[in-house]
Amino acid sequence: MNGIQAINLSLITSLFINLIPLTVQKAWGLPPKEDVPEEVLRTEIITEARSPIDGKLLSAAEYAQLQAQLQSPGVAPLDPKIRETIFLLRIRQLFRSLGIPIR
Helix, strand or coil: CHHHHHHHHHHHHHHHHHHHHHHCCCCCCCCCCCCCCHHHHHHCCCCEEECCCCCCEEEHHHHHHHHHHHHCCCCCCCCHHHHHHHHHHHHHHHHHHHCCCCC
């Protein structure tokens, strides 16, 4: 009886060992092989970009020029009436914050 149990145990063990590789699946957390690693992407030189305004394709020089224009503080001329209205609204806001009633 001991010999039969040993044979059964060895048969079952060999079946499990042979069938395990068939049931193992690929890891889901790994990126596909075609995917370019981030380290490689960081070293690439960008030669074209899209405009943040309208999405048109730009060369690297045009993109740099557009970024410089967007970051420079450009003050557009404002109508004097609008300036006065903004000034009065700010004074009104100050009075309200101090608790002075305004009609």
